[in-house]
Every structure is written in structure tokens, then in C-alpha cells.
Amino acid sequence: MKKILTWTAYAVVVALASCSAPNEAKTEATTAKEENKSTEAVEFIGGTYAVDVEASTVRWKGTEITTQFHEGTVNVHKGSIQVIDKAISSGFVAINMNSIVVTDEDMGESSKTNLLGHLKSGDFFGVEKFPFSRLDIEGIKTKADVTYAYGKIFIREIGQPIVFPITVSDEDGNMVVDASLSFDRSKHDVKFRSGAFPDLFPDLGDKLINDDIELDVHIVATL
Secondary structure (H helix, E strand, O other), X not given: XXXXXXXXXXXXXXXXXXXXXXXXXXXXXXXXXXXXXXXXXXXXXXXXXXXXXXXXXXXXXXXXXXXXXXXXXXXXXXXXXXXXXXXXXXXEEEEEEEEEEEOOOOOOHHHHHHHHHHHHOOOOOOOOOOOEEEEEEEEEEEEOOEEEEEEEEEEOOXXXXXEEEEEEEEEOOEEEEEEEEEEXXXXXXXXXXXXXXXXXXXXXXXXXXXEEEEEEEEEEEEO
């Protein structure tokens, strides 16, 4: 679930060095300009921004120890973001757990239906008893030119602290927040085939389901 960046080495022909130097200098200047632009803070008008539930999306992904994975979407129920002194100060996003969908491309409709029913059951998210999950943002901080949101995530009404990197942009006057994060389901009492509960599920072997669930969040909010 973690992305691995690889660097590719390249060789420069000495005989062409004098010809390519101007282009290299231009490229370096352009890159530096783009990097400076990317680290500039985006400023917003103070107030409460309402999350546009139709324009916002949440994608989820869960994996098994065998690297087999399942993925899908879940709908945003409501949310808001507070801006003070031109920057995000707090906010929340509520998720409708009944809206969870499985989108596995290589899975038949019958298998998708069965998996969906299991995800909604008490083995996983118990959506009948816990119809909503929530992500609370308590603040924003920047470290080494990376912006992080910190707060709590509530699954099955169990809150756990969370910190994750975000990007914030202004698109046609709308606030756009994008983030990739993960949460440990075992800390929210989602126990099914989890290695965190060996007494409940001994000898899982290759049937173990990893505890981390990945979320890709795209939030659009308007003043």
C-alpha cells in the first residue's frame, strides 16, 4: 500500500555537454520555479466552507497477506471546513457507510454482492448499528515543505488519532483538498481475520487480512 519512488540513473555524452548546457540551465530554472510555486501557501477568505458531497469522492482499498486486494468507493454524507486567518483551522467529513460499493474489476457481480454484504455486517463495519464514520481535522501544520492534517478518525464510533499529508488548492474559488491516508481497522474493533486478535483467529496463514485500509480522499468545499 505504500508507493515506492525509484530514481533512474542516466549518462550525459561529454561531446554534447556544451550544446545541452543552455537547455539544462533553462530546465533547472523552470524546475526551481515550479517547486517554489508548489510550496506557496494557498490563502482563502475566512469563514465556513461547506463540503460539496456530489463533487467529493472517497476511494478505499483493503489487502490480504497474499497481496490480493479489494477496492471500492463510499459516499461523503456531509462536512465543513473552517478558515481562520486565510488558512484551514479545522473541519470534518462524515461518511455514509451504507453507501459502500465494491468496484473490483475481476470480480463477478455475485461475488461483489457477497463481499459487500460481509463488509456491511458486524464482522466488519456493522453499518446498521454504525451508519456513519467521520474524519475530524483539528489543525494543519507544515514540516519540510509538506502540509499535514492532524485530528481523529472515527470508525464504529471509536476515535483514534491520525496524521496524514494533504494538498490544498483553489479551483475557481472552491477549496480542494486531496489526501491519501490509511487507518488500522483493528483499533476500531474490526476484528475479522485480523492478526491483531490471535485468540479469535489462530492459524490464519494466507487467509489473514491486513489491518491497514487505505483511503484516497478528494474534497471540494465552497464558501
